[in-house]
Amino acid sequence: MAVNLSAPVTAELHPVAGIELGWAEAQIRKPKRKDVLLVAIAEGSSVAGVFTSNRFAAAPVQLCRAHLAAGVGIRALVINTGCANAGTGEPGIGAAQTTCVAVAEQLGCGPVQVLPFSTGVIMEPLPVERLVAGLPQAKSRLAPAHWAEAAEAIMTTDTLPKAASTRIELGGVSTTITGISKGAGMIEPNMATMLGFIATDAGVAPALLPRLTKRVADASFNRITIDGDTSTNDSFVVIATGKNGAPQIESLNDPRLETLTAAITAVAQQLAQAIVRDGEGATKFITIRVEDAANPEEALKVGYAVAHSPLVKTAFFASDPNLGRILAAVGNSGIADLDAGRVQLWLDEVWVARDGGRHPDYREEDGQRVMKQAEIAVRIALGRGEASETVWTTDLSHEYVTINADYRS
Amino acid sequence: MAVNLSAPVTAELHPVAGIELGWAEAQIRKPKRKDVLLVAIAEGSSVAGVFTSNRFAAAPVQLCRAHLAAGVGIRALVINTGCANAGTGEPGIGAAQTTCVAVAEQLGCGPVQVLPFSTGVIMEPLPVERLVAGLPQAKSRLAPAHWAEAAEAIMTTDTLPKAASTRIELGGVSTTITGISKGAGMIEPNMATMLGFIATDAGVAPALLPRLTKRVADASFNRITIDGDTSTNDSFVVIATGKNGAPQIESLNDPRLETLTAAITAVAQQLAQAIVRDGEGATKFITIRVEDAANPEEALKVGYAVAHSPLVKTAFFASDPNLGRILAAVGNSGIADLDAGRVQLWLDEVWVARDGGRHPDYREEDGQRVMKQAEIAVRIALGRGEASETVWTTDLSHEYVTINADYRS
Numbered sequence: 171m172a173v174n175l176s177a178p179v180t181a182e183l184h185p186v187a188g189i190e191l192g193w194a195e196a197q198i199r200k201p202k203r204k205d206v207l208l209v210a211i212a213e214g215s216s217v218a219g220v221f222t223s224n225r226f227a228a229a230p231v232q233l234c235r236a237h238l239a240a241g242v243g244i245r246a247l248v249i250n251t252g253c254a255n256a257g258t259g260e261p262g263i264g265a266a267q268t269t270c271v272a273v274a275e276q277l278g279c280g281p282v283q284v285l286p287f288s289t290g291v292i293m294e295p296l297p298v299e300r301l302v303a304g305l306p307q308a309k310s311r312l313a314p315a316h317w318a319e320a321a322e323a324i325m326t327t328d329t330l331p332k333a334a335s336t337r338i339e340l341g342g343v344s345t346t347i348t349g350i351s352k353g354a355g356m357i358e359p360n361m362a363t364m365l366g367f368i369a370t371d372a373g374v375a376p377a378l379l380p381r382l383t384k385r386v387a388d389a390s391f392n393r394i395t396i397d398g399d400t401s402t403n404d405s406f407v408v409i410a411t412g413k414n415g416a417p418q419i420e421s422l423n424d425p426r427l428e429t430l431t432a433a434i435t436a437v438a439q440q441l442a443q444a445i446v447r448d449g450e451g452a453t454k455f456i457t458i459r460v461e462d463a464a465n466p467e468e469a470l471k472v473g474y475a476v477a478h479s480p481l482v483k484t485a486f487f488a489s490d491p492n493l494g495r496i497l498a499a500v501g502n503s504g505i506a507d508l509d510a511g512r513v514q515l516w517l518d519e520v521w522v523a524r525d526g527g528r529h530p531d532y533r534e535e536d537g538q539r540v541m542k543q544a545e546i547a548v549r550i551a552l553g554r555g556e557a558s559e560t561v562w563t564t565d566l567s568h569e570y571v572t573i574n575a576d577y578r579s
Numbered sequence: 580m581a582v583n584l585s586a587p588v589t590a591e592l593h594p595v596a597g598i599e600l601g602w603a604e605a606q607i608r609k610p611k612r613k614d615v616l617l618v619a620i621a622e623g624s625s626v627a628g629v630f631t632s633n634r635f636a637a638a639p640v641q642l643c644r645a646h647l648a649a650g651v652g653i654r655a656l657v658i659n660t661g662c663a664n665a666g667t668g669e670p671g672i673g674a675a676q677t678t679c680v681a682v683a684e685q686l687g688c689g690p691v692q693v694l695p696f697s698t699g700v701i702m703e704p705l706p707v708e709r710l711v712a713g714l715p716q717a718k719s720r721l722a723p724a725h726w727a728e729a730a731e732a733i734m735t736t737d738t739l740p741k742a743a744s745t746r747i748e749l750g751g752v753s754t755t756i757t758g759i760s761k762g763a764g765m766i767e768p769n770m771a772t773m774l775g776f777i778a779t780d781a782g783v784a785p786a787l788l789p790r791l792t793k794r795v796a797d798a799s800f801n802r803i804t805i806d807g808d809t810s811t812n813d814s815f816v817v818i819a820t821g822k823n824g825a826p827q828i829e830s831l832n833d834p835r836l837e838t839l840t841a842a843i844t845a846v847a848q849q850l851a852q853a854i855v856r857d858g859e860g861a862t863k864f865i866t867i868r869v870e871d872a873a874n875p876e877e878a879l880k881v882g883y884a885v886a887h888s889p890l891v892k893t894a895f896f897a898s899d900p901n902l903g904r905i906l907a908a909v910g911n912s913g914i915a916d917l918d919a920g921r922v923q924l925w926l927d928e929v930w931v932a933r934d935g936g937r938h939p940d941y942r943e944e945d946g947q948r949v950m951k952q953a954e955i956a957v958r959i960a961l962g963r964g965e966a967s968e969t970v971w972t973t974d975l976s977h978e979y980v981t982i983n984a985d986y987r988s
Contacts, residue, residue, distance in 0.1 A: 225917040226910030226935070257906045259920070259936025292903025293937050397889040402907050480806040480889075480975075481983055488984035494701025497666045498811050501635030508634040511668070526635070527668025528702050566889075568980050574890055575897035 173455040173544050173564070175447040178318055178333035184346045185314035186369040188212030188411025192311030193323040196304025198297055199252030199290060204323035206301060208308035209247040209367070210277055215411040217244035218379035219285070220387045222404040228256030229266040229296075230286040231403060237270075237282050241376070245279040247367065247407065249287040250301050251326050251352075256402035257293035265298040272302040276309045287365060287405050289326055289352065321350040324365055327573060328352050328448055334440040338433045341426045343416040345372045347434055351391075351441035353401075366391050366406040366441055372430050373412025375420045382431050383408045390438035394562045395477045396449040397570070408434065446562045451569030454486045457547045457562055464555035468505050472550060473561035475503030483566030486546065491537030493522050500550060512553030517546065582864040582953050582973070584856040587727055587742035593755045594723035595778040597621030597820025601720035602732040605713025607706055608661030608699060613732035615710060617717035618656040618776070619686055624820040626653035627788035628694070629796045631813035637665030638675040638705075639695040640812060646679075646691050650785070654688040656776065656816065658696040659710050660735050660761075665811035666702035674707040681711040685718045696774060698735055698761065698812055730759040733774055736982055737761050737857055743849040747842045750835045752825040754781045756843055760800075760850035762813075775800055775815040775850055781839050782821025784829045791840050792817045799847035803971045804886045805858040806979070817843065855971045860978030863895045866956045866971055873964040877914050881959060882970035884912030892975030895955065900946030902931050909959060921962030926955065 194206040211217065219238060221231045237244065248269055255262045270284040277284075288296065311319075321331035335348040349368030374382065387406050412418050419427050447455055458476050463469035476482055479499040485492045493515065500513060515523035520536045523529055540546055603615040620626065628647060630640045646653065657678055664671045679693040686693075697705065720728075730740035744757040758777030783791065796815050821827050828836050856864050867885050872878035885891055888908040894901045902924065909922060924932035929945045932938055949955055 224907060224910040225914065226906050226919045226922075254903070257903045257932065257936055259934060262936065291901065292907055293932065294903070402903075402910060480979070484980055484983035487980065490984065492700065494663070494666045494703070494811075497635050498633060498701055501633040501811060505634065510635045510666075513635075523666065523702065525668060527666055527671065566980060568977050570889070571893055571896065571975060571977050571980060574893035575899065 172330055172448040173452050175330055175444055177330050178321060180315070180318040183317040183333050183335045184337055184348055185317070186346050186348050186411060187371045187413035188215055189369045189409065190312040190314050191316040191320040192308040192313065193319055194304030194308040196250070196300050198250050198300060204319065205251045206304045206308055207249040207320050207323040208273065208305065208312065209320070210312050211245050211247070211409055212411050212413060213243065213245065215244070215409055216374050216376045216379045217285070217407060217409050218383040219405055219407040220383055222401055224402045226257055226402045228254055228288060228403040229258055229262035230255055230288045231405060232263065233266045233270065234285045234287070234405065237285055240282045242280065242282055244285055245283040246273050246277050247285050247287065248273045249324050249365065251289050251324060253288060253290040253294055253296045254292045254403050255288040255296040258295060261295060265296040268298050269301055272305055276305050285407065287403070289324070289365060289403055292402060317348055317350060324350065324352040326352065327450060330448055332441055332444040332448065334437045336433060336437055338429065340372055340414070340430055341416055343414050345370060345414045345430070347437050349437050349441050351445055353445045364391060364401060364404045364445060366438065368434060368437055369409040369411065370430070370434065371411050371414040373414070373416065373418030374410040374430070375418055378419060378422065378427065379408060379410055382427070382434070385431055386435045386438045389435050390442040393560060394442045394446050395474060396446065396564055443562055446564055449564040450573045451567040452564035453567050454565040455545045455562070456486060456564060457560060459547065459549045459558065459560045460552065461549065461558040462551045462553050462555060463557040463559070466557045466559050469557050469559035470561070471505065472500055472503045472552065473559055475499045476548065476550070477561050477563035480566055486541070486565035487567045489538070489541040491534055491541045493517065493537055496548065497523060508552065514551040514553070516549040517541070581739055581857040582861050584739055584853055586739050587730060589724070589727040592726040592742050592744045593746055593757050594726070595755050595757050595820060596780045596822035597624055598778045598818065599721040599723050600725040600729040601717040601722065602725070602728055603713030603717040605659070605709050607659050607709060613728065614660045615713045615717055616658040616729050616732040617682065617714065617721065618729070619721050620654050620656070620818055621820050621822060622652065622654065624653070624818055625783050625785045625788045626694070626816065626818050627792040628814055628816040629792055631810055633811045635666055635811045637663055637697060637812040638667055638671035639664055639697045640814060641672065642675045642679065643694045643696070643814065646694055649691045651689065651691055653694055654692040655682050655686050656694050656696065657682045658733050658774065660698050660733060662697060662699040662703055662705045663701045663812050664697040664705040667704060670704060674705040677707050678710055681714055685714050694816065696812070696814055698733070698774060701811060726757055726759060733759065733761040735761065736859060739857055741850055741853040741857065743846045745842060745846055747838065749781055749823070749839055750825055752823050754779060754823045756846050758846050758850050760854055762854045773800060773810060773813045773854060775847065777843055777846055778818040778820065779839070779843065780820050780823040782823070782825065782827030783819040783839070784827055787828060787831065787836065788817060788819055791836070791843070794840055795844045795847045798844050799851040802969060803851045803855050804883060805855065805973055852971055855973055858973035859982045860976040861973035862976050863974040864954045864971070865895060865973060866969060868956065868958045868967065868969045869961065870958065870967040871960045871962050871964060872966040875966045875968050878966050878968035879970070880914065881909055881912045881961065882968055884908045885957065885959070886970050886972035889975055895950070895974035896976045898950040900943055900950045902926065902946055905957065906932060918962065923960040923962070925958040926950070
């Protein structure tokens with residue numbers, strides 16, 4: 171059951187000029203479900219991506235990196251669910267290449283202009299013949315209005331499709347940003363695979379888009395965690411088609427760059443938080459903010475230590491204000507010279523711990539009240555400096571175990 | 580339900596000359612259960628300990644470190660369950676000191692000769708009056724034969740008491756080693772707190788015992804993990820009473836030192852593995868051996884990455900040979916220059932993955948057969964060097980969530 175999340179409404183997903191989306195039911199793993207998505211991108215668009223840090227990067231991720239590095243202009247994305255094509259060695263690379271060749275033939279571009287993405291079970295061969303056989307169907311459905319169906323086509327254990335869209339004024343020109351995401355477990359950004367795709371009709375020079383993409387990811391998809399596992403297939407891609415009628419952003423000094431980055435970040439945060447809200451077995455949406463850290467790295471260390479602690483997560487599931495577990499996780503985060511006596515802890519507005527121990531005014535009923543909420547903010551101050559970071563996560567429930575124990579059946 | 584573990588039999592727990600154990604029902608948290616253990620140690624014994632790396636080290640851990648550093652000869656241990664006395668600030672230190680003073684009065688030694696240990700809920704005040712009130716009862720029960728009752732007195736969420744005992748010939752002299760442990764969750768060595776106490780009647784010079792204790796811990800209690808959380812209270816103590824009638828071991832070159840270390844390690848491994856077998860909700864006992872690593876640190880990194888992955892752990896729970904999750908965890912272990920193409924994976928004797936992909940001869944039914952066992956060995960070869968390490972862990976079950984969601988109720 172997702173936490174405060176509802177399916178996107180087609181009417182609220184603005185088409186992005188230069189982007190068309192079509193899907194197929196290719197029976198990659200199961201019959202009668204959308205499991206292949208084709209995204210056609212207008213010539214002249216800029217495309218950039220960030221990918222998993224997992225050393226077992228899937229075959230499609232390896233091809234994405236190579237094709238982006240080739241720099242000849244990306245014209246299509248192809249995404250399949252049902253099989254991750256990871257841990258598949260050389261045959262896996264071959265299957266991903268075959269996919270790109272087939273897409274290129276359909277759309278009349280080069281294979282190196284196609285980015286492939288896969289999500290599903292690891293270490294099983296990709297049924298590439300069925301994928302390729304589904305491509306004409308996907309092509310026949312290509313249309314700018316198909317964002318909602320696209321969000322549906324990339325779902326795996328997701329209970330709801332995830333999409334977000336906004337329109338902003340950029341240098342006086344109306345500009346659209348629309349994106350989709352999927353992922354429910356193995357999120358840090360993570361497995362069952364986190365995928366995120368955002369398109370804008372703003373124009374951004376190819377040289378500038380990778381930096382923008384990294385900044386957006388670091389403020390959104392790279393700040394969510396469900397179970398601490400990082401997928402072999404995680405990918406986040408930003409496409410800038412340049413079809414909004416305004417001149418392309420070509421310099422770091424163009425004031426539109428900050429405006430656009432902020433707007434794309436807002437859409438990315440919505441998509442990333444939707445993944446957490448729909449996290450496997452999630453019953454709570456937890457925001458963990460770490461303040462007064464010596465630097466952003468240690469703020470993140472503490473945030474993730476708390477977000478990953480199974481004991482903290484089960485306490486959230488139980489609505490049990492067993493909040494000493496949060497202090498223990500902070501102490502366990504690997505900051506060798508942390509002075510526990512300076513640590514403060516709040517749960518929403520309730521001051522739980524002061525100077526490393528329970529606040530004298532803290533009452534369990536106050537903690538209990540906040541723990542019962544569906545959305546909870548944990549704030550931890552380390553008393554070491556000026557840096558702060560925010561991480562979003564969920565609780566750990568029976569349903570999480572059920573889903574992951576039954577995933578392949 | 581513990582995995583292949585049964586309660587210790589009193590007849591098999593050899594008393595250790597110089598050690599007496601007594602317990603009380605002090606109602607620290609709940610009535611009618613053994614919740615305070617007193618261990619009286621003969622004068623002239625050597626005592627050493629290793630403690631949690633958590634920066635929120637509990638008050639008793641802080642006192643243990645200070646009292647051991649004082650070097651005036653430890654004469655008693657006092658252990659309470661029901662309250663961890665962690666995250667309790669200055670009042671917590673005061674409560675632990677009061678406990679030591681009371682024990683010292685009972686036994687006629689100095690407070691600095693007492694080591695206190697606590698396990699239970701974090702960030703709640705220790706009911707020190709009830710603890711102190713229980714000490715005369717514990718003292719009245721002091722006897723060398725009470726190891727089984729002692730193992731029972733330190734239990735929290737443990738379903739079975741844990742003890743191990745052996746007799747060896749040490750330089751021609753019969754020598755006894757007996758120990759107890761507790762801990763079921765938050766183990767790395769970890770929380771709900773891991774506690775281990777081993778006594779031998781061998782004599783070991785005080786200067787040599789800390790090194791021996793560290794070596795033993797690194798081959799036993801420091802190689803187990805249940806949920807990756809490290810307790811504020813984890814402690815492991817070795818006592819050498821020197822009552823076996825042989826001269827004390829005073830030099831690193833004494834050949835008895837290796838023999839004794841190996842024998843104590845074997846007892847410690849039995850105690851540490853008992854903690855895993857009785858892990859919260861455990862249905863499987865998993866041995867993870869990482870070979871051909873460049874160094875022991877990276878072997879441990881990989882071992883713990885696999886042992887901590889919720890997706891790997893839920894697959895074990897489900898007996899689902901979804902073994903790509905193990906490769907993904909290996910790729911996610913933080914070795915930046917890992918070559919996935921050199922990684923091999925075995926499940927017991929079944930060769931699952933070769934050169935980073937599924938072995939051509941691997942059949943799912945073979946993986947399935949091993950996954951159904953109660954004890955499973957995972958072997959991972961990294962193809963990077965000569966180092967190897969072993970880590971012991973459990974699966975992640977519904978019962979784990981239930982226990983930790985209900986712990987305080």
